[in-house]
Amino acid sequence: MSQSPDAPGADRPVDDAATASGEASLVGQEHTVTVGPVAHGGHCVARTDEGQVLFVRHTLPGERVRVRVTEGQEGARFLRADAVEVLEASKDRVPAPCPFSGPGRCGGCDWQHAKPGAQRRLKADVLAEQLQRLAGLTAEDVNWDGTVEPAPGDKVPAGEVPAWRTRVQYAVDADGHAGLRRHRSHEVERIDHCLIAAPGVSELGVEKHLWPQIATVEATAATGSSDRQVLLTPRPGGRLPLVELDRPVSVLRIGEKDKSVHRVHGRPYVRERADDQTWRISAGGFWQVHPQAAGLLVDTVMRGLTPRKGETALDLYCGAGLFAGALADRLGEQGAVLGIESGKRAAEDARHNLAGFPRVRVEQGKVEAVLPRTGITEADLVVLDPPRSGAGKQTVRRIAALGPRRIAYVACDPAALARDLAYFREAGYIPHFLRAFDLFPMTHHMESVAILKPAPQDS
Numbered sequence: 001m002s003q004s005p006d007a008p009g010a011d012r013p014v015d016d017a018a019t020a021s022g023e024a025s026l027v028g029q030e031h032t033v034t035v036g037p038v039a040h041g042g043h044c045v046a047r048t049d050e051g052q053v054l055f056v057r058h059t060l061p062g063e064r065v066r067v068r069v070t071e072g073q074e075g076a077r078f079l080r081a082d083a084v085e086v087l088e089a090s091k092d093r094v095p096a097p098c099p100f101s102g103p104g105r106c107g108g109c110d111w112q113h114a115k116p117g118a119q120r121r122l123k124a125d126v127l128a129e130q131l132q133r134l135a136g137l138t139a140e141d142v143n144w145d146g147t148v149e150p151a152p153g154d155k156v157p158a159g160e161v162p163a164w165r166t167r168v169q170y171a172v173d174a175d176g177h178a179g180l181r182r183h184r185s186h187e188v189e190r191i192d193h194c195l196i197a198a199p200g201v202s203e204l205g206v207e208k209h210l211w212p213q214i215a216t217v218e219a220t221a222a223t224g225s226s227d228r229q230v231l232l233t234p235r236p237g238g239r240l241p242l243v244e245l246d247r248p249v250s251v252l253r254i255g256e257k258d259k260s261v262h263r264v265h266g267r268p269y270v271r272e273r274a275d276d277q278t279w280r281i282s283a284g285g286f287w288q289v290h291p292q293a294a295g296l297l298v299d300t301v302m303r304g305l306t307p308r309k310g311e312t313a314l315d316l317y318c319g320a321g322l323f324a325g326a327l328a329d330r331l332g333e334q335g336a337v338l339g340i341e342s343g344k345r346a347a348e349d350a351r352h353n354l355a356g357f358p359r360v361r362v363e364q365g366k367v368e369a370v371l372p373r374t375g376i377t378e379a380d381l382v383v384l385d386p387p388r389s390g391a392g393k394q395t396v397r398r399i400a401a402l403g404p405r406r407i408a409y410v411a412c413d414p415a416a417l418a419r420d421l422a423y424f425r426e427a428g429y430i431p432h433f434l435r436a437f438d439l440f441p442m443t444h445h446m447e448s449v450a451i452l453k454p455a456p457q458d459s
């Protein structure tokens, strides 16, 4: 696999870069190219005849396509483009099942036009490339079989799409219709149904209703309970409409001034089930979006850590306490777990969820600030599940200094994982094994779990 540069900020809406830099915009320019390898961010790399790098969406490696530039200016390090005509198709190409996908349309999915197995191979290629480029690690080095595994329930018949998304953020257009944002844009693509939305979300019928004076509607359908919730963000000065959906639902809103969550009616949280426990998740708090994700990740982490009765453990970036709870359950009455979480409501949820475990403590604050002041000098086990930016060198060093017997790194971003694995190696920890899961089918996202152990003394 050849190496490719990364296009930073793939999900960010576009500000007019051409205007900002003063260089002539190349938007709308067309090229015919042969497409190279996949790159992190849901696109493939190609080059113009003049050698300029293009990050091309809606294509697949090896295809011959006509592309149209969507972003970039003369002299830019790279251009972004959409494949607008396929001249020679990959054998992995299928007609996109979603009628709202395609160049310039809904930005929610990246790989609608690829067979499910091919989507997972693309993700595996991205993970392998990031590990190699940012950490100098091969699949063999990290004891990874080189695959991105599907969630067991996602093996749907050919032509069907797994309906996995238990939380959908709809954007509302000026006429009050709900839709999804176009790629790297604030514009709204009106839809009548999102194919990847979980049945519990689709049943609410958000797309069928009008949302005057509302900017966004985030709909959540809990897994393992009948809790349904919508979180509304009113437009500036906008009033809340009477919300009548097709199913009973709790309604919350974001305050215009304080930007925090306020209850309108119903519960201010949803109840999720995972690892034989119920988890309270307040609106705005983190919970994995795929219905099988929490269970699959807990299972993988626990198999990797092999917790023993009486051990001590840390759950860093603990959210509502998922891994802390799973560990506490397995470490028994003599064990102890500390969770650290920056979000106020999430930390409150974690304390509530873990109240049955007297030897669990949850500290609210940033890991980088809280960990040094806990006074903890050793721990047997550490789980870290950082946001997309990763943990960073200082935090990795602090974790390694505690001398854990095993570390579980849960990663939603392969680049951050690779960077942090390189820091762990410097700090004396090497991968014991790695697994990767396709918990976001049709998109470029994936989830990985790396289990680390101390490097042999002489390495």
Ligand SMILES: C[S@@+](CC[C@H](N)C(=O)[O-])C[C@H]1O[C@@H](n2cnc3c(N)ncnc32)[C@H](O)[C@@H]1O
Pocket (backbone or CB within 6 Å): 285, 286, 287, 288, 316, 317, 318, 319, 320, 321, 322, 323, 340, 341, 342, 343, 346, 365, 366, 367, 368, 385, 386, 387, 412
């Ligand atoms: C990927 S989520 C993981 C949550 C939890 N492990 C789970 O699986 O449900 C990352 C969590 O880290 C929190 N977070 C982000 N930056 C943080 C930081 N610097 N220190 C502590 N927590 C942070 C977020 O609020 C979020 O709850």
